[in-house]
Amino acid sequence: MREEQGRGAMMMERRSGLNRKRFGAYLQSDPAILAGDDDDLSPRHSNASTATSPVYNYEKSPASGEASPYLMSPWNQSASPYSKSPWIVPSGINLYDDGFFARSGLVGSLVREEGHVYSLAVAGDLLYTGSDSKNIRVWKNLEEYAGFKSNSGLVKAIILYGDRIFTGHQDGKIRIWKVSSKNPKYHSRIGSLPTLKEFVKSSMNPKNYVKVRRNRNVLRIKHFDAISSMSLNEELGLLYSGSWDKTMKVWRIADSKCLESIAAHDDAVNAVASGLESLVFTGSADGTVKVWRRELQGKGTKHFLVQVLLKQENAITALAVNKSSAVLYCGSSDGVVNYWESEKHLSHGGVLHGHKLAVLCLATAGNLVFSGSADKNICVWRREENSGSHTCLSVLTGHSGPVKCLAVKEDDEEECPSPPKEEDNGKKLYRRWIVYSGSLDRSVKVWRVVENASELLKLADADRPYLTYKKQ
Numbered sequence: 001m002r003e004e005q006g007r008g009a010m011m012m013e014r015r016s017g018l019n020r021k022r023f024g025a026y027l028q029s030d031p032a033i034l035a036g037d038d039d040d041l042s043p044r045h046s047n048a049s050t051a052t053s054p055v056y057n058y059e060k061s062p063a064s065g066e067a068s069p070y071l072m073s074p075w076n077q078s079a080s081p082y083s084k085s086p087w088i089v090p091s092g093i094n095l096y097d098d099g100f101f102a103r104s105g106l107v108g109s110l111v112r113e114e115g116h117v118y119s120l121a122v123a124g125d126l127l128y129t130g131s132d133s134k135n136i137r138v139w140k141n142l143e144e145y146a147g148f149k150s151n152s153g154l155v156k157a158i159i160l161y162g163d164r165i166f167t168g169h170q171d172g173k174i175r176i177w178k179v180s181s182k183n184p185k186y187h188s189r190i191g192s193l194p195t196l197k198e199f200v201k202s203s204m205n206p207k208n209y210v211k212v213r214r215n216r217n218v219l220r221i222k223h224f225d226a227i228s229s230m231s232l233n234e235e236l237g238l239l240y241s242g243s244w245d246k247t248m249k250v251w252r253i254a255d256s257k258c259l260e261s262i263a264a265h266d267d268a269v270n271a272v273a274s275g276l277e278s279l280v281f282t283g284s285a286d287g288t289v290k291v292w293r294r295e296l297q298g299k300g301t302k303h304f305l306v307q308v309l310l311k312q313e314n315a316i317t318a319l320a321v322n323k324s325s326a327v328l329y330c331g332s333s334d335g336v337v338n339y340w341e342s343e344k345h346l347s348h349g350g351v352l353h354g355h356k357l358a359v360l361c362l363a364t365a366g367n368l369v370f371s372g373s374a375d376k377n378i379c380v381w382r383r384e385e386n387s388g389s390h391t392c393l394s395v396l397t398g399h400s401g402p403v404k405c406l407a408v409k410e411d412d413e414e415e416c417p418s419p420p421k422e423e424d425n426g427k428k429l430y431r432r433w434i435v436y437s438g439s440l441d442r443s444v445k446v447w448r449v450v451e452n453a454s455e456l457l458k459l460a461d462a463d464r465p466y467l468t469y470k471k472q
Contacts, residue, residue: 106398107434108142110444117438120407121158121165127407127436128165129444130155136167136177138185142446146185150175157230159239161253164190166239168227174241176256193241194221195256212245221258223249229272229319231280238301240280242269248282248292250301259301264290267315273328275321276342281309281328283316289330289338291346309340309348320362322369325383329369331359337371337381341388354379354392363406365433366451368393372403378437380449394449401441408435411448 115133122128127139132154138146153169160166165177165187174193180186194202202208202221209217218224225245232239238259239251248269250260265284274280278294280303291307310316310330318331326342327349335355340346357374364370369381369390378396383389411432431451438444 105448106396107446107448109398109446110139110142110144111442112137112144113442115154116401116404116440116442117444118154118156118404119158119167120405120436120438120444121160122407122409122436123160124409127444128158128160129438130158130167131442132170136165136187138187139444146187148177148187148189150189156227157241159230159232161232161234161239164253166193166230168230168241170226172223172225172227172243172245174223174227174230174239174251191256193239193251193256194219194258198257220261221249223247225268228268228270231272231274233274236301238274240272240274242272242282244268246284248272248280248303250303260303262292262303264292270315270317271319271330273319273321275323276326276328279306281319281321283319283330285315287312287314287316287332289316289319307346309346310338315358317358317360318362318371320364320369322364322383325367325385327364327383329362329364329371331362331371333358335359335373335375337362337369339369339390349388350390352379352381352390352392354381354395357402360402360404361406363408363435365408365410365435366431368408368433368449368451370406370408370435370449372406372437374402376400376402376439378403378406378435378447382451396435396437396445396447396449398445399437399439399441399443401439403437403439405438406435408433410434 110129114135115131117129117131119130120127125140126145129137129139134150134152134154136148136150136155136158137144150167150169153171153173155167156170157168158165163179163181165179167175167177169175175189176191176193177187178190180188198221199219202219208220210220212218212224223241223243223245225243227241227243229242230239237253239253241249241251242264243249246263246265246267246269248262248264249258250262251257252259264282265286265288267284267286269282269284271283272280280292280294281289282292283289287310288308289310290305291309292303293306295302295304312332315333316330317333320329321327322329328340328342328346330338332338335353335357337352337354337359339349339352341349352371354371355373355375355377359371359373361372362369367383367385369383371379371381373379376397376399380393380396381390382393384391411434433449433451435447435449436444437447
């Protein structure tokens with residue numbers, strides 16, 4: 001790389017030893033998705049009225065080949081995710097060096113060869129992981145801490161709420177678990193959604209049944225296909241669930257009651273996200289993103305469709321809301337991330353081109369947005385507060401399979417020997433985040449990412465024309 005591109009760029013060349021192309025040359029969207037036949041590998045992308053669920057095949061596309069230049073990235077410091085022992089594979093990076101790669105890079109890997117990782121949730125120093133082995137495992141300080149297992153259905157979504165854990169499964173059930181007050185390592189199942197009492201009561205009334213494919217009659221309050229996504233409104237104590245049965249359901253956590261069942265889309269609901277005032281967003285395999293407004297009615301609630309933000313041929317595969325900046329992000333099967341900004345109303349802000357295959361998961365933290373993809377990479381985007389434009393700060397690589405889920409928490413400053421510096425106005429110069437990424441390679445990787453690192457910005461500025469787009 002040329003010397004003019006800055007110290008950070010030169011360090012990349014020295015560490016990698018590769019003759020790389022310009023950074024931006026690799027960050028172009030490529031809608032190369034091939035049909036497969038394994039239900040467990042991706043969000044639904046099919047007509048939900050059919051009996052089968054064709055999905056993406058991540059391994060057959062040339063765009064996901066092993067020749068990706070990022071597979072030799074300096075971030076890819078871990079051992080193979082299939083290493084036998086130990087499960088915890090530390091990074092070779094000196095985390096506390098003052099250099100660029102010390103502040104942003106791979107911390108380690110959590111590996112257990114028991115199933116593909118489909119869901120993550122983090123609270124404090126605990127990380128919950130769900131897989132197709134039906135196990136939910138709990139990790140603490142990069143070590144296995146506890147675990148519990150469901151009877152059926154791979155774990156597609158996890159929500160943490162106080163001492164309770166909600167898990168959404170492939171069999172259409174939402175199970176509720178509670179942490180023991182005497183032994184925090186012990187988790188017991190305390191129920192499911194809907195409750196048995198409500199299920200029996202509702203089944204007595206013929207009006208509570210709806211007709212679904214193949215002329216089946218099912219209860220309106222129960223999902224009859226895979227749970228794809230869940231989102232929590234902590235202030236109101238509401239849980240939203242999206243399913244391949246085309247519906248979104250609204251649950252009141254206090255009494256586990258189903259307040260609403262909404263026929264939200266014409267095809268599978270792949271993503272649900274709440275967080276912007278009274279709005280809830282749903283994304284579907286039918287290619288649409290819909291906005292629902294919540295209105296409280298007595299002890300209940302009612303959601304009304306107020307806007308269709310996007311309508312396209314490609315399936316919507318992921319949604320995420322940044323509450324602090326009031327921005328909605330949407331990932332789709334063509335590898336593109338759209339975003340909308342909310343001031344007085346939602347307006348389309350732009351498009352982020354960073355992946356060659358489907359965007360499978362999104363997460364936000366501070367001014368950062370993380371997008372995980374079937375191309376095995378994680379793009380780290382930074383939103384500029386003044387302009388609202390986005391820059392790709394880095395691409396985190398190292399997974400050998402599609403990145404299926406993400407979770408983020410702020411790094412604990414007390415654990416760092418050198419606390420972040422501060423500017424004159426008291427704003428942190430280095431705001432650090434710990435990012436967890438779960439993959440179909442059966443591993444969870446742990447990354448440290450710095451939001452305001454000047455070296456990252458220098459590297460990104462060199463390729464800014466390729467990496468950011470702001471709708472005028």
